[in-house]
Amino acid sequence: MVEFNQKIICLLSDFGLKGQHYVASMKAVILKINLNIKIIDITHNITPYSVIEASYILKTIYKNFPKGTIFIIVVDPGVGSSREILLIKTKSDHYFIGPNNGIFSGALINNIDDCIEIKNEEFFNIPTSNTFHGRDIMAPIGAHLTTNILLSAFGPKFNLNNLNEFKLPYNIDIKNKVIHCSIQYIDSFGNGTTNIPLVNNNIQNTKFILKEGLEISVKIREKYYKGFFSPSFSSVPINSLLFLVGSTGFLELSINQGNASKKLGFKVGDNIMLKL
Numbered sequence: 001m002v003e004f005n006q007k008i009i010c011l012l013s014d015f016g017l018k019g020q021h022y023v024a025s026m027k028a029v030i031l032k033i034n035l036n037i038k039i040i041d042i043t044h045n046i047t048p049y050s051v052i053e054a055s056y057i058l059k060t061i062y063k064n065f066p067k068g069t070i071f072i073i074v075v076d077p078g079v080g081s082s083r084e085i086l087l088i089k090t091k092s093d094h095y096f097i098g099p100n101n102g103i104f105s106g107a108l109i110n111n112i113d114d115c116i117e118i119k120n121e122e123f124f125n126i127p128t129s130n131t132f133h134g135r136d137i138m139a140p141i142g143a144h145l146t147t148n149i150l151l152s153a154f155g156p157k158f159n160l161n162n163l164n165e166f167k168l169p170y171n172i173d174i175k176n177k178v179i180h181c182s183i184q185y186i187d188s189f190g191n192g193t194t195n196i197p198l199v200n201n202n203i204q205n206t207k208f209i210l211k212e213g214l215e216i217s218v219k220i221r222e223k224y225y226k227g228f229f230s231p232s233f234s235s236v237p238i239n240s241l242l243f244l245v246g247s248t249g250f251l252e253l254s255i256n257q258g259n260a261s262k263k264l265g266f267k268v269g270d271n272i273m274l275k276l
Helices: 017-033 051-064 103-108 133-145 260-264
Strands: 007-013 037-043 070-074 085-090 095-099 112-117 171-173 178-186 192-199 215-220 223-229 241-245 250-255 271-275
Touching: 007 017, 007 051, 007 133, 017 037, 017 133, 037 051, 051 070, 051 103, 051 178, 070 133, 085 103, 085 133, 095 103, 095 133, 192 260, 192 271, 215 241, 250 260
Parallel strands: 007 037, 007 070, 070 095, 223 241
Antiparallel strands: 085 095, 085 112, 171 178, 178 192, 178 271, 192 250, 215 223, 215 271, 241 250
């Protein structure tokens, strides 16, 4: 049972099933510093090196957690290089630790209150490996942060103008009702989540309202497919293509009781075109 005011650290990585011992070693380092921490595994099954997936998971989940929660993100293809490791505090009072490789740009860019470049080796796990900064830098910093150490103790202020961005294509042609967008996540059922945000079936910041039964054409790798905007999977026949609002508020491409990713041949990062 979580104690009142018990600190929470969430872990997110691309370590996979064969890397569970890496996860365990990070937890060991954290608990050596502060035993009174609740550690939550968000997922360790991010596709290896996928900054896009990691950023999507972050932006759709972090606000569900209590204020003060610390997120450690180890999706770090540049580990050992000169890339910075950042400690970010958001306006919503959540904390993030991870590499400056684009993970934070899409997830937090409009909600950052403070940003520190982690430099103070006093708080590192020694000896520090060049290939496992998750264990030796990010995990101990996260644990020390739970002991109410000031952010400034971990390093100097980081200029947000130097925050690396990983922008996914997203453009709307209002006149022709065409949307150029991207696939930012594919779940285990093969449903593809685009980066088209919807609020009450309205495409955010536009006058486009997607009505139930609207036929939508999608272009994927020079091939066109047609489906309908639907409120649920069961509203279309089995094996039919549909477009619906996913649980995270983005438009999804799906096949009722089928795998849209395999059937239509798209993957994370692919650019697609929708015709409304």
